[in-house]
Amino acid sequence: MAAKPSIPKGTRDFSPVEMAKRNYIFNTIRDVYHLYGFQQIETPAMEMLSTLMGKYGDEGDKLLFKIQNSGDYFSEITDEELLSRNAAKLASKFCEKGLRYDLTVPFARYVVMHRDEITFPFKRYQIQPVWRADRPQKGRYREFYQCDADVVGSDSLLNEVELMQIVDTVFSRFNIRVxxxxxxxKILSGIAEIIGESDKIVDITVAIDKLDKIGLDNVNAELKEKGISDEAIAKLQPIILLSGTNAEKLATLKNVLAASEVGLKGVEESEFILNTLETMGLKNEIELDLTLARGLNYYTGAIFEVKALDVQIGSITGGGRYDNLTGVFGMAGVSGVGISFGADRIFDVLNQLDLYPKEAVNGTELLFINFGEKEAAFSMGILSKVRAAGIRAEIFPDAAKMKKQMSYANAKNIPFVAIVGENEMSEGKAMLKNMETGEQNLVSAEELIAAIR
Known part of the structure; x- marks a missing residue:
């Protein structure tokens, strides 16, 4: 007996229902991106390893899926190198390409390669899969989608404001409270400066970013472990635990960071973004949160994260401002700001809260029952009109037993069935059955279309 087929760990098949739900997510995000003037690009699934390596740190580099060269790649390798069993060194000899790890580095490469064709500021979005050779576990996959939007070539804080409006609009359309x-x-840098630990900014931000997950005592223990003095940790406490309205937090920070030029610049930027958004009538809450640090060290200005309020789950959207996206490819000084929606986590939230609209997940709206050649030919005429009216419809391809055809309609959650026999054909009509109520009516093609609409 043939072995049962399988798929690689950390990857998934998606059923028709799951694909309908995923497309609802992608289409909603895409529509909102278009609403704000973003244009779609796509980059190849595989990039040159020279593009990818060294951009994600040592740990990130280890998670890159490398693609074996075609042809006789062993011809360039000596017996000594083969016998050394040095995996990293050998991979560099016969792997020149790899699957993309994220959409940001390929985007930076795209901007540099196409700089003469791009009009700046460049507002792009990308909805594509990425791959990481991570250890698969619940909620973490080796293949997953990112839905990124970035504006590059502009320092204006209006970009940050609009990205927050996009976030608010997307989640309002999903009916997810966030x-x-x-x-x-810059605020975090200012805090590190005034507590006398400027050189430990990365250690401080990495630790306080974990406050929600591990609690204050463990954050303090981690700070101490990283060599931050007890005096500095004590100074940090009222800042980490800062409470009140956004305006009150900003007022306190102005006093606390009075001696830090960079810190005050961060307060000023945050104040502009929050005050502008206050006039925009956002449907969701926006909060200044000093424990938010974001793991990636390339953010240089505003940083964002979105939490669902009605479901226990990690961040479902994140992003921020970066000053030198393209510098690694020799094009310095291109500032940008971007966000990324976590499609897989949004999928889980919508499932848990049962928020998918029926029309988004239902496929076929009308099924014509097939009683034979003559009846099918008559039904095809009505079917053409129905489809021309934008109604998703199909005919059962075989003249099978009625029970089998009705079971097919139930299995696919088709809400209406059209029955056409000799009596219906003689009147030039069809019997329309509502599968939910069981109600049946003899109708013309025009009445059938109106009833389903």
């Missing part, structure tokens, strides 16, 4: 958290890397 809290949009905002902070600024």
């Amino acid at each position: 809290c949009i958290k905002i902070n600024n890397r």
Whole structure:
């Protein structure tokens, strides 16, 4: 007996229902991106390893899926190299390409390669899969989608404002209640400066970013472990635990960071973003959260994270301002700001809260029962009119037993069935059955279309 087929660990098949739900997510996000003037690009699934390597740190580099060269790649390798069993060195000899790890580095490469064709500021979005050779576990996959939007070539804080409006609009359309958290890397740098630990900014931000997950005592223990003095940790406590309205937090920060030029710049930027958004009538809460640090160290200004309020789950959207996206490819000074929606986590939230609209997940709206050649030919005429009216419809391809055809309609959650026999054909009509109520009516093609609409 043939072995049962399987798929690689950390990947998934998606059923028709799941695909309908995923497309609802992608289409909603895509529509909102278009609403704000973003244009779609796509980049190849595989990039040159020279593009990808060294951009994600040592740990990230280890998670890159490398693609074996075609042809006789062993011809360039010596017996000594083969016998050394040095995996990293050998891979560099016969792997020149790899699957993309994220959409940001390929985007930076795209901007540099196409700089003469791009009009700046460049507002792009990308909805594509990425791959990471991570250890698969619940909620973490080796293949998953990212839904990124970035504006590059502009320092204006209006870009940050619009990205927050996009976030608010997307989650309002999904009917997911969220809290949009905002902070600024300059504020974090200012805090490190005034507590006398400027050189430990990365250690401080990495630790306080874990406050929600591990609690204050463990954050303090981690700070101490990283060599931060007890005096500095004590100074940090009222800042980490800062409470009140956004305006009250900003007022306190102005006093606390009075001696830090970079810190005050971060407060000023945050104040502009929050005050502008206040006039925009956002439907979701926006909160200045000083514990928000974002793991990636390339953010230089505003940083964002979105939490769902009605479901226990990690961040479902994140992003921020970066100053030198393209510098690694020799094009310095291109500032940008971007966000990324976590499609897989949004999928889980919508499932848990049962928020998918029926029309988004239902496929076929009308099934014509097939009683034979003559009846099918008559039904095809009505079917053409129905489809021309934009109604998703199909005919059962075989003249099978009625029970089998009705079971097919039930299995696919088709809400209406059209029955056409000799009596219906003689009147030039069809019997329309509502599968939910069981109600049946003899109708013309025009009445059938009106009833389903």
